[in-house]
Amino acid sequence: MLVTFIAFEAMAVGTAMPTAVAELDGMAWYGWPFSAFLVASVVGMVTGGDVGDRRGPRVALPWGVGVFAAGLVTAGLAGSMAVFVAGRAVQGLGAGVMVVLIYVIAGQAYPPALRPRLFGAISTAWVLPALIGPVVSGLVTTHATWRLVFLGLVPLIAVGLLLVLSAGRQLAAPEDPAPSPPGRRWWAVLAGLGIAALQYAGQRLDAVAVGVAAVGLVALVAGLRPLLPAGTAWARRGLPAVVASRGLLAGAFFGMDALLPLTLTSVHGYSATAAGIPLTAGALGWAAASNLQGRRPDLRRERLLRVGFALLAVGLAGTALAAVPALDGWPAYVSWAVAGLGMGLGMPSVGVLLLDQSPEHRRGADSAALQISDVTASALCVGLAGVLVAAATAGLLSLPGAVVGAIAAFTVIAVVGALVAPRAAAPAVAPGAAPHTTTLAAS
Structure with a gap:
């Protein structure tokens, strides 16, 4: 609820x-x-x-x-x-x-x-x-x-x-909780302000936007470094790759999810209701795949994550056809359902991998890193789509060209995710070493 x-x-x-x-x-x-x-x-x-x-x-x-x-x-x-x-x-x-x-x-x-x-139930919710x-x-x-x-x-x-x-x-309270690193909330404020600045810059196409974007990017990078596991930017094996995968999934999907209704209404003249049907198809695909993966807890989660990224990439690439005026936008009804299937396999798998690799005394901090990766990547990709649409509005390129450019970027992100997914498996533990030792060192 x-x-x-x-x-x-x-x-x-x-x-x-x-x-x-x-x-x-x-x-x-x-x-x-x-x-x-x-x-x-x-x-x-x-x-x-x-x-x-x-x-x-x-x-x-x-x-x-x-x-x-x-x-x-x-x-x-x-x-x-x-x-x-x-x-x-x-x-x-x-x-x-x-x-x-x-x-x-x-x-x-x-x-x-x-x-x-x-996690299948949470996705369905x-x-x-x-x-x-x-x-x-x-x-x-x-x-x-x-x-x-x-x-x-x-x-x-x-x-x-x-x-x-x-x-x-x-549910018991932690017996021996580790102290929180000082200043984490202030770093979070800095990261949030950086995201907001980048979003604001994306709404403008002038010299001011360049300066605001530069300041926002610096603030975002500085704020995220203490909040995410070390090696997240390079998808280091183990927990950093899990956190990175969440961002790649969310950014590629929600970036296009925000752009698709505009594409159908502006390029093809769809009504608001008709333009929302592909989003409904994506949501139903997500729910169906989430419930399907929940019935097979024996499957290797990193492999399932890779399949999810592959389906997302196929769905994104197919959605590019919706930007072609001659096709009347109909491919989006199928392609976005395929993208939803990919998310339904990928998102629950990321949650399972996180809990498998996060020790109990760090589960809150690691879960926060996962959510921050999601929010940050989504905001940046939606902002990228906004910049391209603003450029089209200013006459710098056509709207179908802007949509195809955004889809190309999001498809590349999904392909990168498919390459990263195998690294989301837990690192091998040396004989005699305590569980989570490698993961803690990485994070």
Whole structure:
């Protein structure tokens, strides 16, 4: 339930945002609620990982849920744009804490044989919000008020928390927690601001954008280095390759997922409903493959991850045909379902590999690194798509050319992921060495 409602908020808020911003007289601030949520969520991921490692998920999860609910109430009752942006930031903080602690609970409460099915269920929990979230949000906003998109979730979030806590009464706090490295939350703030700066730069095509992008890139790199396992950028074997694989999957898929409806509406004249059907096909493919892999816990996860990347690359390459005006966009209905199958195999496998290789006292920090890799890569790839679309809008290239260029970049990312996937297996442990020794040294 918690995952479903986090996903609903992520999928639905974009539909309600134009009405909310117009009512609060904040069109000039339109991008701020999204950026505030994103920056705060990175901080929340680091905070949730640290608190989960020190005090355990049973203690930390209520705080995350409480903060998320407080953000929903603040945004839903906001009388000004400044308060609304603050509410979105509080939501992001709580959501970041929650998504990391769900991984910590998965590692503590579920044996390895059940984790593939668990991560399949978690992936499926994103499907229903993807299918109906924007529609429900639009109906509520049109026929009632946009405020219910936020306030209506509060009692449902409370029910989800009660179910998790009642089922997890036996979850123990860590016996000998390791102290958190100092300054991790400030590094998270720096990384989040770097992402926001790069997104802002991508909306401009002038000299200012170059300077903002340079500053944002420096801030992002500096902030990520203490937060990700050493060797993540080079996909070093073991945990760094697992974290890198999550970013490659998310970046390639969500970069195109954001661009596909625009392609179908602008190049082929599709209605908003028709343009959303390929996204639905991708979500259904994701759910089907997630449940399929959950039935085979005996499969080697790094091999399954490689198959997932290969399917994603095929789906992306096939989607390039949707940018050809003469084909009327129909290939996207099939190709994006194939890409969804790849994600359904790849995403749960990454979660299983992480928990298999992360020692219990670092599970929160490592889960936070996984989520940060996801958010960062997604934001950068969506930003790349935005830059290309802005260039097309400015007449520097055609829109089909911009789409094909973005697809080429995302397909290369998926191919790189297929090459990296075998390195996500746990490093070999020397005879007589303690388990996780190699992984800890790498991270």
